[in-house]
Amino acid sequence: MTRKGCPDEYPVNLVVNGYEIAVFQLTNHDLEDWAYGYLFSEGLIESADEVRSVSFDEGSGSLHVSLDNGFDPEQMFSKKKHYTAGCGRGVTFFSMTDVKNFKKVSSRETYTLSYILKKRSEFAQNSPFYLETGGMHGACIIHEDGSIEVREDIGRHNAVDKIIGYAIRNRLKAERLVLLTTGRISYEMLSKAARFGFAVIGSRTAATKQAVQLAKFLNIEVAGYLRGKMATVYTSAGRIIPDLEPGYPGNRFERGEAEPVLN
CATH class of the missing domain: 3.10.20.10 (Ubiquitin-like (UB roll))
Structure with missing residues (x-):
């Protein structure tokens, strides 16, 4: 072992x-x-x-x-x-009331689900502390050019704060970024992302009911259970294109052209 x-x-x-x-x-x-x-x-x-x-x-x-x-x-x-x-x-x-007063997201950026899953796999492979210990959370930003930046911590909230801090220090524009996290997306996690202005948030695990309600109110796209070739998109802002659904035009996985995505 x-x-x-x-x-x-x-x-x-x-x-x-x-x-x-x-x-x-x-x-x-x-x-x-x-x-x-x-x-x-x-x-x-x-x-x-x-x-x-x-x-x-x-x-x-x-x-x-x-x-x-x-x-x-x-x-x-x-x-x-x-x-x-x-x-x-x-x-x-x-509080929840405070967060509802945050500015609603207006980004028109869109991403295919296969792209987000591929980047989540890349995120997993570039999380050295998790790979070493098996007991760390991570948060990742996908840049506009497809490159990623990863931060890790024992706490999921801390990891998200670290990646937001990286973005602030580098004067990045939130509407052109995607946030991925290994932790559950709860209302306070959603509030951190919403305050910075992320338009798309994804996790390898679930989002809570409160977080989804808040995301819908603030026009934020939330996807959970990003694993393998599967995901659950909880919202309907139209920023995640469901290109993996059976019968979807140009479904690369059905044609066997896509790269395998690791858990």
């Missing part, structure tokens, strides 16, 4: 402008991306330009962030906390 290594997990104390926000359980990689992504996802910044500096003190396990935007900790902590579900449980300060 092949023995895999154990996933890394560290307590990281997030300190913003000298104020301790909370201690998070994180995988100790791409912490700067995570800081940008988490602060954006929770509404503490609107762009990378508001971040003056990010530094990690490995000795104390503190991640220090300096903001230029008049950060008010009292206003933040006065908001009601919503505890997230599942592994790597965290806290979000956005």
Whole structure:
């Protein structure tokens, strides 16, 4: 039997402008991306330009962030906390009502299902920490040119924050990107993606009923169970072309022309 290594997990104390926000359980990689992504996802910044500096003190396990935007900790902590579900449980300060006020997505970009499945397979093959341990979550951005960028963490929320942070730091345009994740798409995961403006979100597992309702309201396409030649498209925004359905014109899998897609 092949023995895999154990996933890394560290307590990281997030300190913003000298104020301790909370201690998070994180995988100790791409912490700067995570800081940008988490602060954006929770509404503490609107762009990378508001971040003056990010530094990690490995000795104390503190991640220090300096903001230029008049950060008010009292206003933040006065908001009601919503505890997230599942592994790597965290806290979000956005309620369902808050998320419904996010800007609706208007992207007209479309993708064939076979393309998304192929990219999910590529994502799986380019997740080194998962391949090493078998116990990590990942999040992936598909760029307009088809290239991908992957971030991993012990928690699915953290992985998504990391990839959003990468996108923010690189000034990427959300409407031209696809977000893939290994974790369940719950309402708080959907809210992170919606705040950044992703038009298409996919996962190898399920989406919750609340997430799907929210996605429909915000005009976001959501696909789950991206495995092999199969998927469940929960929404009807028209951005995922069902080219694998039996009888669909030009179905490459029926003609045996498509590359095999790995789980």
